[in-house]
Amino acid sequence: MTQIFGHMIVKIVFALLVLAPSVSGQWRSTTGASKGVTLFTGDLTRELRLQEAVNQESAPRSPLVAGLLSAAVPGLGQAYAEDWTFNWRSAAYAAAEVALWTAAISYNSKADARTDEFERFADAHWDVTRYAAWIQANIGELNSGTNTSGMIVSIDPALPPWERVSWIRINKVEEDIGQRSGTGFTHRLPRRPEQQYYELIGKYAQYGGGWDDAGYFTPVDLLTDQVSPRFLEYSRMRGRANDLYSVATTASYLIVANHVISALEAAWSTSRAHRTLEARAEIRSIDRGGWSERVPHLVLTAEL
Secondary structure (H helix, E strand, O other): OHHHHHHHHHHHHHHHHHOOOOOOOEEEEOOOOOOOOEEEEOOOEEEEEEOOOOOHHHOOOOHHHHHHHHHHOOOHHHHHHOOOOOOHHHHHHHHHHHHHHHHHHHHHHHHHHHHHHHHHHHHHHEOHHHHHHHHHHOHHHHHOOOOOOOOEOOOOOOOOHHHOEOHHHHHHHHHHHHOOOOOOOOOOOOOOOOHHHHHHOOOOHHHHHHEOOOOOOOHHHHHOOOOOHHHHHHHHHHHHHHHHHHHHHHHHHHHHHHHHHHHHHHHHHHHHHOOEEEEEEEEEEEEOOOOEEEEEEEEEEEEO
């Protein structure tokens, strides 16, 4: 009995130090539901199990496919990786996509409506012919050497104001005045209906003389930004529209980010899910024909 006990102690120590398979170990393969399972075992065992599922539902998923699916539709790659079953990650990315698209479309629509509103307000209360006339009336203080003729080409009231002026002449006059320092003329008026036309007339005091309540507006007011109430009202309207566009733009950036993050996360998590390594040690009882021997085992499980 003492010899048996001593023999067992030697084998346990040897197993813990070396963890090598014994000469009596053997390879064996099994088929059926566990096709592809390969075990190596012995009295002192290091076991490696590589398992591949035989049906489509449990087959390892491709990280590339998962990433491409989520790049197209956020959350789809996560659903693919989870065998198309419901999971919170897939639902979270899909919900974020719906919410962000809803916000982008909604705020962009609101911004378009506000833009139409302030553009109608500008057409009703800001007049490019009034702006040109204001320049002519104040040219002595602005730049007496500038030739302002030819800016207004028609006085036909049947034509809208923007068709009664020469934009080339107006921009040339603005350029000439702007060359003299201290005039406040820093920009050139874009043609209507360019977006910058509506932007500038409510942003820079240079265009303050074109508003219908700016009869008192002088070059001194221009330099001190003493613009009319109509100018300020329009500026606030334009600012509110721009704020709405900013929210819509931010939502569109987040939509792109949601696609990218979802794709990367789907590929990464799919890759990790099918590349795991687990190790565990255990003592197994082996029947020796009349007596039992406890043998240490080390089991390594790798899933690819």
